[in-house]
Amino acid sequence: MRPSVAVALMFAFMATTAPAVEQPVLIIPESAGAQCVEATSVMRTQHMKLLFAQRDQTVHQGIRSTTHSLTNCVACHANRDAMGHSIPINGNDQFCESCHRYAGVRMDCFECHASVPDE
Amino acid sequence: MTKAKHGDTRTAQTLSDVSRRGFFRRVAAVATVPLTAGTMVVALTRAGNADEAVTDASRWGLFIDTTKCATGCDACVRGCNEEHGIESSARPEIDAQWIRKVVVEDTQSKHVTSLPLMCQHCADPPCVEVCPTGASFKRADGIVLVDKHTCIGCRYCMMACPYKARSFVHESLSNQKSYSPRGKGTVEGCTLCVHRLDEGQGRQPACVEACLSGGRAAMVFGDLHDPDSDIALMMAANQTTEIRADLDLDTGVRYVGI
Numbered sequence: 453m454r455p456s457v458a459v460a461l462m463f464a465f466m467a468t469t470a471p472a473v474e475q476p477v478l479i480i481p482e483s484a485g486a487q488c489v490e491a492t493s494v495m496r497t498q499h500m501k502l503l504f505a506q507r508d509q510t511v512h513q514g515i516r517s518t519t520h521s522l523t524n525c526v527a528c529h530a531n532r533d534a535m536g537h538s539i540p541i542n543g544n545d546q547f548c549e550s551c552h553r554y555a556g557v558r559m560d561c562f563e564c565h566a567s568v569p570d571e
Numbered sequence: 572m573t574k575a576k577h578g579d580t581r582t583a584q585t586l587s588d589v590s591r592r593g594f595f596r597r598v599a600a601v602a603t604v605p606l607t608a609g610t611m612v613v614a615l616t617r618a619g620n621a622d623e624a625v626t627d628a629s630r631w632g633l634f635i636d637t638t639k640c641a642t643g644c645d646a647c648v649r650g651c652n653e654e655h656g657i658e659s660s661a662r663p664e665i666d667a668q669w670i671r672k673v674v675v676e677d678t679q680s681k682h683v684t685s686l687p688l689m690c691q692h693c694a695d696p697p698c699v700e701v702c703p704t705g706a707s708f709k710r711a712d713g714i715v716l717v718d719k720h721t722c723i724g725c726r727y728c729m730m731a732c733p734y735k736a737r738s739f740v741h742e743s744l745s746n747q748k749s750y751s752p753r754g755k756g757t758v759e760g761c762t763l764c765v766h767r768l769d770e771g772q773g774r775q776p777a778c779v780e781a782c783l784s785g786g787r788a789a790m791v792f793g794d795l796h797d798p799d800s801d802i803a804l805m806m807a808a809n810q811t812t813e814i815r816a817d818l819d820l821d822t823g824v825r826y827v828g829i
Contacts (some may be wrong), residue, residue, distance in 0.1 A: 467583065487576065507720060511623075511716070511718050511720070512708065512710065512718065512768040513624035513625060513627040513710075513711075514621075514623075514710065514712070514765065514768075515621065515623065515624055515769075516621035516622075516766070516769045516770070517620060517621055517622045518621075523749045523750070526749065562756030562759070563743070563754045563755065564719060564744075564747065564752040564753055565747065565749070565752045566746075566747045566748060566749040566752070570748065570749045570750075
């Protein structure tokens with residue numbers, strides 16, 4: 453069998469047998485409004501850079517404008533359960549965790565930072 | 572950076588600095604004419620707002636009158652713990668202490684002094700000098716902090732600090748406050764409640780507030796560079812002492828009665 457045919461067959465086999473990849477489902481609270489602090493396309497690719505920049509400004513220069521802060525992410529994106537209690541934003545299927553699991557990226561933000569808004 | 576004692580710093584202030592401060596004070600006074608509370612004027616002349624980078628125009632410090640500090644009172648410690656979500660664990664020997672009460676007795680006279688001890692926010696902090704990653708740093712306004720994003724938990728700073736003012740977080744934590752991130756594997760210490768200060772609303776650190784509401788008023792917080800601030804006036808009126816003054820660290824925290 454020629455190698456090109458073998459490769460083609462292999463891809464065909466993979467396409468038919470690979471399990472469907474579970475897409476992340478982003479549950480966004482209604483209270484968050486329709487628009488994030490930047491356009492969705494920017495947030496998808498650049499949110500970590502925005503967070504890093506804000507982080508350094510806050511820690512070293514005391515600039516605490518909340519636009520690009522992690523606290524602001526949590527304040528808008530943390531959901532509430534039936535009892536009205538905040539669900540940690542890094543909980544299973546919650547906003548941060550669902551996407552990061554899909555992308556295979558481990559977050560360590562919430563080992564130190566609050567994952568629910570201050571009550 | 573050259574070393575500067577408080578007295579030197581004050582006299583070395585340039586004329587332009589002084590006139591600029593005067594200008595802001597006048598602006599603040601005009602802005603607060605409709606307000607009756609005198610405290611608002613103080614608040615407005617303090618650090619800028621949350622959107623502005625801190626500068627070395629201010630240097631924040633504490634004045635602690637040990638003659639007003641009572642043995643057995645731990646209001647400041649409780650205030651700090653509550654503010655920063657510091658909870659006691661099953662192993663009290665590893666609990667974080669951002670501030671602690673110390674009782675010292677003169678071996679000859681038996682005179683007992685009680686005082687709160689926390690990060691002294693040195694002008695020349697040994698913790699910053701030894702930090703291998705730059706995580707331990709001094710802000711422009713003199714507050715010594717740990718950037719926990721860069722801290723590798725080596726604890727050199729804890730060994731270098733003559734005041735034992737820093738703690739290491741040994742166990743995983745939960746329920747942190749949004750304004751005071753804390754986590755396992757990093758070193759931490761008194762921040763002079765920098766989150767409150769940066770708001771620019773003139774809020775005092777939690778320990779000072781707790782001491783005041785406990786009726787002692789043994790602690791005064793303020794800007795050492797502002798000659799009209801409460802703390803500068805108290806410093807000028809009283810003989811204050813740096814703990815371990817022999818080390819020449821130029822501490823931002825000064826004591827009376829020790």
